[in-house]
Amino acid sequence: xxxxxxxxxxxxxxxxxxxxxxxxxxxxxxxxxxxxxxxxxxxxxxxxxxxxxxxxxxxxxxxxxxxxxxxxxxxxxxxxxxxxxxxxxxxxxxxxxxxxxxxxxxxxxxxxxxxxxxxxxxxxxxxxxxxxxxxxxxxxxxxxxxxxxxxxxxxxxxxxxxxxxxxxxxxxxxxxxxxxxxxxxxxxxxxxxxxxxxxxxxxxxxxxxxxxxxxxxxxxxxxxxxxxxxxxxxxxxxxxxxxxxxxxxxxxxxxxxxx
Amino acid sequence: xxxxxxxxxxxxxxxxxxxxxxxxxxxxxxxxxxxxxxxxxxxxxxxxxxxxxxxxxxxxxxxxxxxxxxxxxxxxxxxxxxxxxxxxxxxxxxxxxxxxxxxxxxxxxxxxxxxxxxxxxxxxxxxxxxxxxxxxxxxxxxxxxxxxxxxxxxxxxxxxxxxxxxxxxxxxxxxxxxxxxxxxxxxxxxxxxxxxxxxxxxxx
Numbered sequence: 001x002x003x004x005x006x007x008x009x010x011x012x013x014x015x016x017x018x019x020x021x022x023x024x025x026x027x028x029x030x031x032x033x034x035x036x037x038x039x040x041x042x043x044x045x046x047x048x049x050x051x052x053x054x055x056x057x058x059x060x061x062x063x064x065x066x067x068x069x070x071x072x073x074x075x076x077x078x079x080x081x082x083x084x085x086x087x088x089x090x091x092x093x094x095x096x097x098x099x100x101x102x103x104x105x106x107x108x109x110x111x112x113x114x115x116x117x118x119x120x121x122x123x124x125x126x127x128x129x130x131x132x133x134x135x136x137x138x139x140x141x142x143x144x145x146x147x148x149x150x151x152x153x154x155x156x157x158x159x160x161x162x163x164x165x166x167x168x169x170x171x172x173x174x175x176x177x178x179x180x181x182x183x184x185x186x187x188x189x190x191x192x193x194x195x196x197x198x199x200x201x202x203x204x205x206x207x208x209x210x211x212x213x214x215x216x217x218x219x220x221x222x223x224x225x226x227x228x229x230x231x232x233x234x235x236x237x238x239x240x241x242x243x244x245x246x247x248x249x250x251x252x253x254x255x256x257x258x259x
Numbered sequence: 260x261x262x263x264x265x266x267x268x269x270x271x272x273x274x275x276x277x278x279x280x281x282x283x284x285x286x287x288x289x290x291x292x293x294x295x296x297x298x299x300x301x302x303x304x305x306x307x308x309x310x311x312x313x314x315x316x317x318x319x320x321x322x323x324x325x326x327x328x329x330x331x332x333x334x335x336x337x338x339x340x341x342x343x344x345x346x347x348x349x350x351x352x353x354x355x356x357x358x359x360x361x362x363x364x365x366x367x368x369x370x371x372x373x374x375x376x377x378x379x380x381x382x383x384x385x386x387x388x389x390x391x392x393x394x395x396x397x398x399x400x401x402x403x404x405x406x407x408x409x410x411x412x413x414x415x416x417x418x419x420x421x422x423x424x425x426x427x428x429x430x431x432x433x434x435x436x437x438x439x440x441x442x443x444x445x446x447x448x449x450x451x452x453x454x455x456x457x458x459x460x461x462x463x
């Protein structure tokens with residue numbers, strides 16, 4: 001019952017606000033092409049970790065971080081437009097990550113082996129690219145854009161290697177973790193942008209979006225006896241629903257207006 | 260008339276192309292020197308730690324035993340000079356921009372084989388004076404002893420490595436009852452007398 005009340009209130013607000021906007025329609029809905037640059041806080045709600053050494057090889061930052069994003073909006077109809085958005089995620093601190101990988105390997109193997117590790121990361125900043133539809137509600141001074149976008153989140157899967165020299169013997173082993181180079185996951189991003197029109201060309205914008213993607217990839221752990229060349233392979237599978245939210249402040253530049 | 264100009268242009272452009280490719284400014288002379296493997300020595304190594312260490316200890320852990328073959332090299336006096344002259348310009352290696360080294364050191368005495376022989380009984384299959392080369396492998400990559408031959412016959416660019424050692428690890432352990440061991444390494448050459456080296460150890 002409580003939920004129904006909230007839903008009715010929400011619908012009433014939307015319908016009413018639409019009416020208010022409609023009254024001022026003459027001066028609104030003029031923009032055609034808009035460019036937006038934003039900067040804000042990205043908050044992941046969960047992480048991919050499985051408490052395995054491969055957790056340190058995955059370039060996905062699961063800590064809150066300030067990141068930029070840029071987008072282009074084009075309105076094809078009065079109240080309907082499309083948007084292309086790029087959100088620049090920052091990657092993990094590679095030095096810390098490599099140190100953590102080394103620490104994990106030492107904890108696991110140092111009792112019987114001399115341990116050497118390498119987990120180089122060559123990752124660039126992979127943007128989350130999304131494309132979606134925008135619904136437009138505007139007055140002369142204010143706007144509200146509910147949006148639904150789809151895209152891809154790229155996660156870099158770095159290679160890791162542990163070299164083991166057995167204590168008091170001539171035996172040596174290698175442990176190689178390989179997950180391919182990267183994986184791109186289908187991402188759904190519902191969001192809403194609202195703002196104030198400072199001038200005809202420049203608006204200030206506040207956006208809130210939520211994104212969802214499901215990971216599905218496997219790391220191969222190959223343990224090799226370097227003398228006998230015997231190998232043992234283990235698969236470490238990552239399948240998890242990932243959620244995050246991004247709250248950003250930005251500036252919109254209206255590049256083209258309807259005459 | 261026009262065709263004449265085109266032919267003339269191509270003829271004039273050829274030296275220009277050569278200059279264009281002469282981006283490396285390489286020296287035109289390569290000194291080809293020679294070296295000889297002047298001395299070999301054999302030592303015991305203990306590989307119990309993270310890296311093998313030379314040891315004079317009489318007894319070594321048999322699971323971590325190895326031998327270190329050290330070679331000393333000496334540059335010889337005679338040399339050849341090879342002049343690299345491009346077509347037009349004074350310094351160029353067309354396209355690649357990779358210069359030949361100013362000096363090279365080629366081997367004179369070619370190693371043909373390396374054999375390791377046990378002078379004491381090793382196990383049931385290998386009594387005294389049997390060849391056990393296949394029981395030893397190179398450190399880190401665990402390659403056959405034959406790989407050491409490549410290192411001994413190596414032709415160097417720029418700088419001669421005057422001292423180098425090759426570690427060979429014993430990968431098959433002898434019988435518990437056989438503790439005292441002597442290993443003989445025989446290096447044969449294409450054009451000179453073989454070299455024989457012996458080392459003694461107690462493998463415990």
